Amino acid sequence: MIKYYLTKKTYWSIVSASRLLLLALLLSAFLITPAFAQQLVTGTVTDTDKEVLVGVIIQVKGKSKPATTNSEGKFSIEAKTGETLVFSYVGFTPREIVVGQNNKITVVMESSIANLNDVVVVGYGTQKKSDLTGAVATLNTKILEERPQTNIVNALQGAVPGLNISITGSNAEGSSSVTRIRGDKSITADARPLIILDGIPFDGAFSEINPNDIQSLEVLKDASSSAIYGARGANGVIIITTKKGTEGRLSINYDGFISFDKAINIPQMMDGETFWKYKIEALKAANTTTPTPANPEPWLGTITPTEFRMHNAGQSTNWIDVATQNGFKQQHNLSFSGGNKGTKFFVSFNHSNTEGVALNDEFTRDNFRINLDQNLTSWLKFSTNTQMGRYVRDGWPPDFGRAFRMNPLSEAYDANGNIRLSSWEDSSVAFAKNPLSAINELNSDKTLKIITNNAFDITLPFIPGLSYKLNTGYTYQANNYKNYRGRNTYEGAQSNGELNTSYTENNDWILENILTYKHDFGKHRIFATGLYSAQSKVNENNSVTGKDFPNDVMYYYQASKAGVLSGTSSYSKLNHESQMLRLNYSYDSRYLLTATVRRDGFSAFGDNTKYGIFPSVALGWNISNEDFFKKSSASNVLSNLKYRLSWGKNGNEAVNAYVTLPSLATFNYLSDDHKALYGFYPLQLASPNLGWETTTSLNTGLDFELFKGRVTGTFDAYWSNTSDLLLSRTIPSINGTSSVTENIGKTSNSGYEAQLTFNVFRTKDFSWSSTLNYSHYNTKIKDVGIYDQNGTPIDDVGSRWFIGQPINVNYDYVFDGIWQISNAANPTGQQDPRYIYSIPGNVKYLDVDGVNGITTADRQLIGRTIPDFTMSMLNFFSYKDFTFSFFLNGVKGITARDVLLNENDMSYRQNVLNREFWTPGNPINTYPKNDLNGAVNPLKSGYYRKADYLRLQDITLGYKVPANLLTKIRLERLSVFVNIKNLATWTSWKGLDPEFIGSQLAAPQVRSYVLGLKVGL
Helix, strand or coil: CHHHHHHHHHHHHHHHHHHHHHHHHHHHHCCCCCCCCEEEEEEEEEECCCCECCCCEEEECCCCCEEECCCCCEEEEEEECCCEEEEEECCEEEEEEECCCCCEEEEEECECCCCCCCEEECCCCEEEHHHCCCCEEECCCHHHHHCCCCCHHHHHCCCCCCEEEEECCCCCCCCCEEEEECCCCCCCCCCCCEEEECCEECCCCHHHCCHHHEEEEEEECCHHHHHHHHHHCCCCEEEEEECCCCCEEEEEEEEEEEEEEEEECCCCECCHHHHHHHHHHHHHHHCCCCCCCCCCCHHHHHCCHHHHHHHHCCCCCCHHHHHECCEEEEEEEEEEEEECCCEEEEEEEEEEEEECCECCCEEEEEEEEEEEEEECCCCEEEEEEEEEEEEECCCCCCCHHHHHHCCCCCCCECCCCCECCECCCCCCHHHHECCCHHHHCEEEEEEEEEEEEEEEEEECCCCCCEEEEEEEEEEEEEEEEEEEECCCCHHHHHHCCEEEEEEEEEEEEEEEEEEEEEEEECCEEEEEEEEEEEEEEEEEEEEEEEECCCCCCCHHHCHHHCCEEEEEEEEEEEEEEEEEEEEEEEECCCEEEEEEEEEEEECCCCCCCCEEEEEEEEEEEEHHHCHHHHCCHHHHCEEEEEEEEEEEEEEECCCCCCCCCCEEEEEEEECCCCCEEEEEEEEECCCCCCCCEEEEEEEEEEEEEECCCCEEEEEEEEEEEEECCEEEEECCHHHCCCEEEEECCEEEEEEEEEEEEEEEEECCCEEEEEEEEEEEEEEEEEECCCECCCCCECCEHHHCECECCCCCCCEECCEEEECCCCCCCCCCCCCCCCCCCCCCCCEEECCCCCCCCCCHHHCEECCCCCCCEEEEEEEEEEECCEEEEEEEEEEECCEEECHHHCCCCCCCCCCCECCCCEECCECCCCCCECCCCCCCCCCCCCCEEECCEEEEEEEEEEEECCHHHHHHHCCCEEEEEEEEEEEEEEECCCCCCHHHCCCCCCCCEEEEEEEEEEEEC
């Protein structure tokens, strides 16, 4: 706790000084809204039918003290003459009214028809919801407020239908995750979605973005909406827009929380006593030495001194307990915003520090952001969105792959409390190396990063509606990595110290020329966008490795003292060039058209295929705007109904910089007179025709609203085909290399997704809303470049790629129980002459074809590796000044191999999951008999289990101090909250957390207890 205290004390000293300096600068640089005398404004709010509206929220624009209408639709709020009152109500269009001399007003609000005038960021511009024709999902920013996180990926999980986020492990940074939009479409190429941060591509980790800075987040899911990003939009696009300043007085806000974390859902491994029992039993069963009076128990000959000592002392090491701790998070965010008609600003400071549940696992983020919008003239505007960050990833956590499997009759520490190099006396590093060894490595991993987006917007006066934007982006990243393995580590002890240092620098710039034209005439609305873009990425790395040092005193600062020293350098550059034209057309807000064509060039592709053209078209029909619909009885229930249909092509460019160029590798050898000679051989062949992996997709969808906004929803179905896959093809090694990357193969992807939001109940004091998300997708391989004599695509069994099946599958012999004793005359021998492995207690395999016993032809696809569906539900309640929310997230239909159930086939040199064994007196059908070397499962088939789960992932209780009390203490906002993450999980899975099936030997899942505070001035 002293560590936390000192850290926070130092940090807040810096923040206090920064705050005073920044306030002085802001006060001298920006205009402050003039002060007018406060007056009490009262009134009534009704709908167009003159029915009073209860619970309407009224705020002074730029301030956060709200008022609400009572059961009679009446309200009262203090405001100055000239200030603007904003009226908001679910299902109705917000209204703004400037306060005048009359302090008593009547406000009439119109049905918003699902807030169709809300603006959505769609890339290179914005659109009204009512004009959208593609599958674009908007994250409810309330989720970011109600689910406090240091990493936005945790808040995004389950929040957007079609956005699939799989957590594969627990670390301090929260970076062990896989993000996909509508599943995988490519077999080997990168399937990550494109992330756009404030208008420019972002290729960093989600952990480098401050969640408190986010104003909006949109997910572009279909080809039409993402086609504007052409080659990089095949896997979908996530657009993140950060907060901007607003006109009004200076607003200062602090948001912070601390979190206490605990490892949960830890599988029960064998303890020392159980491990000894079964190891001795297996050794005894495998023993071939006849006991003698001098050696009555010859099977004990392989037991090591450490195992004997710990067993005799009744000791046991729980390696997961040893490798974990109680984690701690803290995050502090301070922001300033405000401005006047000419200048608007938003400035934020963020400090986040996480000590993970794994020992020595820590991540620190320090971000500074400044967003500025400045009107230079009536026709020229300058804006900048700049983030500067420092990210510290020092230290190595324990090796959990070893921790789960380490012998429990071994020791983590010696008698002096030092980490043992070898946990016990096994001769192999694979079994003996202490899982904690990496903790002793001296490691420094620090990254500095600047992301700046600067733009000039020019409204061209000579053509109304025509504007030009020069958008520039620059990202600079420098990583300084240093690592030293001293003699107190396993590897360092073998080599008298090992050093590894590297310095990596990335420079990424983008320049975009964007021309837009907007024009409304009669019932027609046109919005056209033209783009010319160029981008370049440069990566440079210099690394040094060394061994054999005289001592460890100077650790990674003693490269010159290395007995063996070597260095490497690398350089890569990628260039993009793009042109894009998009046309949005609307007739009478009923019939909508979006047409896009983009041409992309990518330097990494072959000379003949560097450029690709990606078109798309989308149609929309606002059915509820038709006269016949308005006159029908359906309009009394369906207050909004829109149909969407889109088609388009996208490209995938996920290859390395020089994959199409021929390259040579060095081969050093000695001449006959023992002189060093240097030779070269082909490493990679030229591939001048390697080009775009292309996805063609079709999307159809419905947007609807029931009962004037009480229920809103969206439904989408989609089908896509991906061709010219970027795959490696095997070629004869006489060419100098055995493979070449080519455009071969095809996949298909289809699915559907839905979101429903219910504004269940709303009164003056109480409200309840609920959002349900549901997603299903299915990916199938259609072609992997291998054909039969008739030219029909066939399976690549070696790569486990099967025509008509998902990209990743469980392909194995099918577990069919355990062989039982059926021949009493031969209780330990073969029970069925057809099957040579039919020994009692052995695994029984399903004979699928019934021919020639068990052969490779009996291997089958087992279950699914992608879910039948994912689902989530967010419920939000408010009662007076209290808020309560909970979030449920679930997955159904996944089957996975539980690697912790594998037999102990290494002579009990590794631990296994605690389980019940088959014996003649316990003839179970779930697990084979105890065995020393895994002979009970001769074909090494896996144990597959359902990994379905339902998790109460987030629960939050908050309290907002009432406005009348805030006035007395001169605050705009003051609230506190408590939050619990991963409170409960319902699953039949027995291994590590069911969400971690992609990495079952990772750090355990975490439950967090969070306390937070929000203050506004």
